[in-house]
Amino acid sequence: MSLEEKNLPFDEYVYNDKWRSRTIDVKTYWEYHKRSIENLEEFWASIARELEWFRPWDRVLDASNPPFYKWFVGGELNLSYLAVDRHVKTWRKNKLALIWEGEPVDQAGYPTDRRKLTYYDLWREVNRAACMLHCNFGIKKGDRVTLYMPMIPELPIAMYAAWRIGAITNVVFSGFSADALADRINDSQSRLVITADGFWRRGKVVRLKEVVDKALEKAPSVENVIVYRRLGLNDVPMTEGRDWFWDRAMAGVPHNAYVEPERLESTHPSYILYTSGTTGKPKGIVHDTGGWAVHIYATMKWVFDLKDDDIYWCTADIGWVTGHSYIVLGPMLMGATEVMYEGAPDFPQPDRWWAIIERYGVTVLYTSPTAIRTFMRFGEEWPRKHDLSTLRIIHSVGEPINPEAWRWAYRNLGYQNVAFGSTWWMTETGGIVISHAPGLYLVPMKPGTNGPPLPGFEVDVVDENGNPVPPGVKGYLVIKKPYPGMLHTIWGDPERYVKTFWSRFPGVFYAGDYAIKDRDGYIWVLGRADEVIKVAGHRLGTYELESALISHPTVAEAAVIGIPDPIKGEVPMAFVVLKQGVAGTDELRKELRQHIRNTVGPIAEPGQIYFVTKLPKTRSGKIMRRLLRAVATGAPLGDVTTLEDETSVEEAKKAYEELKKEVS
Template sequence: MKFANALKELGVKKGTPVGIYMGMVPETAVAMLACTRLGAPHTVVFGGFSADSLSGRMNDMGCELLITQDEGWRAGKTVPLKVNADAAVADSPSVERVVVYRRTDGDVPFDDSRDVWWHEAVEGKSDDPESCPCEPMDAEDLLYLLYTSGTTAKPKGIVHTTAGYLVGVATTHHYIFDVKPDSVYWCAADVGWVTGHSYIVYGPLCNGTTGVMYEGVPNHPDPARWWSIIERYKVDILYTAPTAIRSHMKWGPEWAQKHDLSSLRLLGSVGEPINPEAWVWYREHIGGDRTPVVDTWWQTETGMILITPLPGVTTLKPGSATKPFPGVEAAVFSESGEEVGPGGGGYLVLERPWPAMLRGIHGDDARYRETYWSKYDNVYFAGDGARIDEDGDFWLLGRVDDVMNVSGHRISTIEVESALVDHQKVAEAAVCGRKDDRTGQAIVAYVTLKGGAEGSLEMLEELRNHVGTKIGPIAKPANIVFTPELPKTRSGKIMRRLLRDVAENRELGDTTTLADPTVVEEIKTRATSETREE
């Protein structure tokens, strides 16, 4: 309430676009809810993203105010949020004011003409709800934009509106997680992603659920960190990503065994398909071989969980998201648009609307229609592969387009390629994902340097860091292969399919359309000698 009054004093009102670039602190949720109370749409940008990523999103939305913090904490080190924010605002002419939350007390730049400290802004402000009544909103008024990678270099501003979104996230949160009035629920995602929006902030708080927020990594100061939190706060519901589960598998079950996890009664998985081995380990070592595991499928675009078991109702299968949530009509289509029966695989589609569905891509209706509605008539194309087994249960197979899923984060191949080519010494780049036991997918880049220059370990590090600066550390390639040429068709199109074959160490597919078939053999040779695993 106090912060909403502070924002109102700074000129924020219904329709004012606000950017939020913060870490995992409660004030991030406070900032989101204050904006919502005023009817000001927000875009939250993940605190691990770079200044370029932040400015690109703020410029697309036309943000007039940015809420950030001095620094964040991660694995005992500080994250330079304000420094990044200043660099972003320098390239964001629409931003007039910056509110800075003091987290670390670090010495950060401060522009007295533009910046205001959070604690000073709320000083003396009323916490009486009548001092800042909720702005009346239409059901379809914009609630927030959240940017997600697409198959072009420019991220898509996914549009979520007010009423249907809240209905969707509150309902699914209540039924899928079997929430009780005294539940202590922990969604171990970041608020900067849609999982954090829907299942840390809006859904749980609408349901009045007590939640845990954790600033940091799972293995600092040691790999027992999560389990000590669960024991201390008697968490009964844990919702996390397969990547985190696989990391804990690598560190070993002994860290969990040091703590009392008997309060847990339900486990959830989100962000990517979970492999059966991780599912079984999660239930056995974290759930005491007694808790249900709800493996959920949904997207930034869907806003809410769409395919999921219901605890106590659905027969669980390790690795399967099982059935659509009641009211959701999902199917698997062949390339030609025919529904695939049990045992078959193809493209996941949704055949009727659902409450929290995206309402568009901000400022780009043509891209919205092309991305989600052009492949088949009158059905939503999810961009994921899937199959349905003989029991009618869904098994998700991952992305079918040029978007990679790294640790549950969607990263566009084109976005990483654009960042690489932005480097002054890079002539050309192609990027693909390859399977990775820990992160789901890892990024592999094939790079041609200008002037026919040869690659080196120093150049490899320079390029990885360049991508980290342009996009964020999550987008750094795990492998870079330097090559004089990229495999191209006679029309000049890069054959990424063959690069994926090389990355996965598979038998090469058809090479007859290549302008120079020897190029891909050369890349195969180099891939064994010029790669580096992070």
């Protein structure tokens, strides 16, 4: 048995009575999957025909210039039309499209800011915003518009409006710094920025306009700034002739304004989304219009199985790709009702999310493993305060989910009566690639796995030479054939696109992740291949060690880093958050080190374990391991603008220094 195999429940199947009639065995699923790959173009064309096109395509796939593949060439459509117009023409016109809840609550814990928009409401607001952008500011097809906004309805409204007139959106996460914002504006050469005066986060005001002003000192391409009054601040700095409040910019736009949706080529770029790599400047990932729409439509059906009476909630931020695909576009393609929340998951108490699920009767939940592990630390009593029985599907996204977190959520959130999957995809793929698919068929679930590749996606795990590895052996995750939602290039840098994704294994897409394929063909993504600790020549993924720690009954969360060692090259160090009521003692520290030896192997034993009450994370829930590495090595922290809670770093420093004194 390989080192990687020891801590993964490859053979722990979970069946669910609710889905029994739609469950198939693994062999039958693979037969269906094989047919989709053998007839790839017709398979995707059959799905594309379910959407409305202004003009049908001439070719399903143009593979004449790999890896610059083009999907549905010659076809014309519009994302704004697909998201709102086509529903207004049906009985869904007055169906609830969006339920928005702000962070502030009253003394009883009830939200004070709530809005509900029907599809007709949304359609009218989108048309007015499109008219404002085009008529008042001259934005046209191909122009780039940067959006630096909080989680408010005006963010998706602005995106639909931009797509309606053929503009290309560049959404920048509202937690990024002025320098990061300036870099993204400059690289995209955006003409216009849309922002807000601020928003609420953990009961505090976060001001945005000042950040934009600082960024624009270095971004000369911007001609105008539109500011939405989320908080109604009276002291917002405004530059005359450049800056406009949203309500004033809309003042002359008729309430019944209508903007004809631009007939866009399928290959027309819909958005640029920048991702930060381990080195170099951020990469502007470019997605098209037609291929992305088909990919998202298909995965919304298969993975989330949305029905007309569902209430869907994706807890991500629109500043990341999950929000683009599965908040802004996907639910609206399906004519769904979705929930959107502005604030922190544990404000004012750790049951805020569970209150939202109960309040609106959420049936489909899409969240992150980090969030689940955070709630595990708070204990089971918080979800027990609420009726979560409406949930029928839960999926996770963002990073691998460890089996213990899967079991906790399955038991405490899903009452052991939901379909529960862990999706794998990335900014570059545009949509989900690997997942359980209850909307298609549900193969037996396994705690911690991502599931099999979805139909139409040929995925494999290979060694250094690009050869498939045996089941249970760690290798590199690759996608062997093009698919509709794939990125088309890196904005302004096609050579970097080829070098980054297509050069490691010529002819196939390299995802940059370690993974294992088990005997049933399920994929277990282990995390980024660059998040690796090399101990005495042995390569250990941080996910493997963190998952092993979390499997101990006292541990809620863990972050593992590698620090230089003169003998071994690197040694693992672990920062551990214990469950409530558990004391961090030297005896427990020894027990956890032995637990790692038993579950992973002696080579993986941490050099030291530090007990903390919280880990440094971004607002989207990603653990910022580089900050912990900086704490342990004495290096500068670097950019901390996306850090959710600065006290988490101070606590890590204190724990490190105190244990260092004890050891010395």
